[in-house]
Amino acid sequence: MAERPGWHGIxxxxxxxxxxxxxxxxxxxxxxxxxxxxxWVELDYPDGTRRTMKGFAMAWTATTVRAQWIEYSRAREAWVDAARCRRRTLTPRPTHPA
Structure with a gap:
């Protein structure tokens, strides 16, 4: 039987x-x-919960940021108050010798 391409699992x-x-x-x-x-972006939800998500600043103004993060395997975006965002440091991955 040939392996099927695409999503495997639920x-x-x-x-x-x-x-x-x-x-x-x-x-x-x-x-x-x-x-x-x-x-890092702090997001507030309609039910009153707050979550800190790992993401990226896709655009900004003096007071707002368009943040992007992954949730349920999809890229999500929202404009949020700049005070709700803080810089995140990315750690370089080691390279493998050729």
Whole structure:
């Protein structure tokens, strides 16, 4: 029997995803970098819970950040208050000799 390509196992459930509270998308003076800095972002949810997610700053203004993170195997984005974000340091992975 030939191996089938694609997903193997039970796929993650997208119906459990609840979007966090977010700000309106700003207009004007938005910085979109060539390389998105890594960050920690605190997200508030409609049920009152708060989660800190590992993500990236995709764009920003003086007071807001468009954060991107992975949740339920999909990239998610939200505009959040810049005070809810802090820089995250990425550790370089060791390279293997050729």
């Amino acid at each position: 796929p993650p459930s997208a119906d459990r995803y609840v979007a966090p509270l977010q700000l309106e998308a700003p207009t004007g003076d938005i910085t979109e970098p060539a390389r998105s800095p890594a960050l």
